[in-house]
Amino acid sequence: MTKEAQFEENGILKEIAELLNEGTDTKTMLSDVLKRLLYVTGLETGWIFLIDVDGNHELIADFALPPALAMNQKERMCHGKCWCVNKYNNHTLNKATNIIECKRIEDALDDGAGETWGLTHHATVPLRAGNERFGLLNVGSPNKTHFHKNELALLEAIAYQVGTALKRINLTQREQEIALVAERNRLARDLHDSVNQLLFSLSLTARAGMEMTEDEEVKQTFSYMQDLTQEALGEMRSLIWQLKPRGLENGLVSALKGYGEMLGMKVEAKVTGATSIPGNIEEAIWRIGQEAIANCKKHSGAADVFLSLHTSWNETILTIKDKGCGFHYNENLSIPSLGLKNMKARTEALNGLFRLQSQLGNGTEIKITIPL
Template identity: 65%
Template sequence: MILERRHSEVTILKEIAELLNEGTEISQILSEVLKKLLHVTGLQTGWIFLIDEKGNYQLSAKENLPPALSVNYCERMCKGDCWCIDRYNDGRLDKATNIIECKRIEDILEQKLGETNELTHHASVPLRAGSEKFGVLNVGSPNKRIFSTDELALLESIAFQIGTALKRIKLTHQEQENALTAERNRLARDLHDSVNQLLFSLSLTARGGMEMTADEEVRETFSYIQDLAQNALSEMRALIWQLSPRGLENGLVSALNSYGQMLGLKVNSDVKGIICLPCKVAETLWRIGQEALANCKKHSQQSEVSIEVVTAKNLVTMTISDNGCGFYYDEQNELPSLGLKSMKDRTELHNGSFILKSTPGVGTVIQVSIPI
């Protein structure tokens, strides 16, 4: 009997390990693993919370949730207090626990908010790999109040597999980002050493040709060529900056000031609060600032722009404004350009907010706020 149970557990772990090794899309993998786990263990309901370093959680996978927990796109699972998450965050949940009553379900029963399918309790297991933690696995069934020691041990083994897979995926993403950064830097160097130098040489040659001839038409042609080369050189320098931002290591505002000056803009900057940003947030604000400054140079018909960066509590806000020609914009409509949409998308990837205000003849203001 013991051998049969052990063989069954090994089979379960093998099947789940195979699922975990198949992909790198976290939500899809967790959903498939949860479904397999419930199928092979005979449990009915499960869900997985991924939790970041600050204790913020998100519902990343779910299976067969009761109606009261599924209503409004699982709204009750995505906000509010939770005992299992509280225990996870304060360090009390360090192994498979037998058993945690569900606060969300208790609130539903107490307030008679819907059907719970007789689910009242669940087992909670932390997802970890070594000392690194990723979230919580919760499983349960109607009227099931006790998990055996063997059941908890199996759940803990599965949770460890999931945690290890999450760490592998995290490292894979980091490697991809590092490779992308290295490729950007290589491309920036190549452009600087080849195309940038050729454009500079073309500009000098055109200037020399203009000075060597007395023919007015030829001089105008050389002047036109020189202007084109200078414009292309400015565009190339801006592109190189976008690929490999120089000076970001000295701070976001310093880098944006330098980029604005390179574009020929007068940048008035103001910093409030201590600016010590996570690398990802700093790079996101840098990319958004680049696009905003480039737009100001191309469209505002002004050479002066203001940048304000404010940090307060757990939020950084960057505001870039000009007193240029502005344009008509209704907040109810879609953003009018791909560049502005890109800024908004970058902001929302960090759960931030993006605000655009523009008035013809008055100017344009772009404000980005990102949690830190």
């Protein structure tokens, strides 16, 4: 490699590194990096797959896909397997390499799916940092059927930069989650040690005052104070539980059952599927489940609640239903309560689907589906 070529390559790596260092949102960062990479290398099209531990890929970024691949909201890119993903999942793709042909384009041609703009081949590069793997970078140009050794080396260097940035973002997110849990634990301890103890003392004082007086009206006043204090204690325990759920370390369903039992509800649970749930989705399901069970306690008049959690490779489904009094609900109208609106908002924030069914005298069912 000449000094001029070396200087140019170093300049490209510097530009990509600057973009990666500035990025905090994975999708935006990878889209910007892909566009810049194609511009400085003279290549015309590319896409990036993130691939999870189960081998499922997600199209996270793309640029200038030919119509045959972009049609139907890029369905051909988002679903199905291909040679490069298969090689990645089989651990036979460990460095930048030429792919003889692109299976997705070959299938599109066989199906007569549209114009491919002469794109038939692409280079594929694994995104990795040390022993951690994150996905694939694919780039190509019309009528380009081979990538030279220097081109592959550059792509590999850029892919390693991307992998390191993805690792940094993942570590940052984990640190934020740990900090959030620590802050909730601290707040739960403070509430227990201060407000909860004050309410308990007030309850004892009201009880003592009721026993010391002979005046019936004063007795009733102290009795009312004690009832209010007991109610506030119950609300405080519920709040502390929400901040620091006992049993979540033993699983989401165990924690929800424990929360229901704390409220005096009998929770019948069913769990199917075996795929692990990402932390942010587990957190959302925990909060939604709490709200749903609390609603059953407050409004249904039923003592039993049924909970079902199903997890597959691509989605998690939580169903909570009771056989209580129910209420009149029209799905064409706005949701009637703040709690239900919060559940719907949490679900849709994760691109999920919130479904509510209820009829007077026939109970209520809440079903949320969140993609993984």
